[in-house]
Amino acid sequence: MPRLASPRRAFAEALVSGGGRADETGSAFMKMIYVTLNNADEARAIARALLERQAAVCCNWFPITCAYRWEGEIVEEPEVVLLVKTRAELTETVEGIVKAAVSYTNCIARISPDAVNSAFLDWLNREVPVGPAC
Template sequence: MFSIVYITAGDMDEARKIGRKLVEERLAACANIFPITSIFRWKGKIEEGGEFGIIAKTKTGKVKEIEKKVKEIHSYEVPCVVSFRMDEGSSDYLKWIEDSVES
């Protein structure tokens, strides 16, 4: 099975660091990074600000390792690391993920 892991980072440098680390360590096949605006409640206040989203494609069995790695290097007290299982996808693309992520 395969999953998408969604992560947010405070700036592009941190997002690149996280994405690169996940791919280098073969925890993810790919990490897409994009700018986002987030509105959220933090310590009793409504906050709004720019962040960067990361979408990492991986094997479902690697999600916990990704969460652990992100928590090791992330600057946030409570980083967003959530996963979604892929129900379907291009068989060629899923094979590429299979081959790119360490077993």
């Protein structure tokens, strides 16, 4: 029985082999949602909720430093970015799950990729159902 490659490995192999080139039409089916949060624990909890509800295929989070204006002052502080990869039709579901977990003003932005490699879209389509699984 052949060993199945992890999604990350399949993606890398597709890029190296020239297969799985970016699919301009498939990109309309995927959205990335950029979310700012206070800490990694929040990001982890939200990511797990999204994955358990099959509202996302993959989530990444990483620390950043944020500088912003607040009441006439410039403030710098640490934040965490959560990057959610999902189907376009599930963006409102994802945003609802994030809003239910966060009680402060944060950024939730939809990003529409120009193109997505077909191996990633295949994985997204296998793992995140079209219907009301959420």
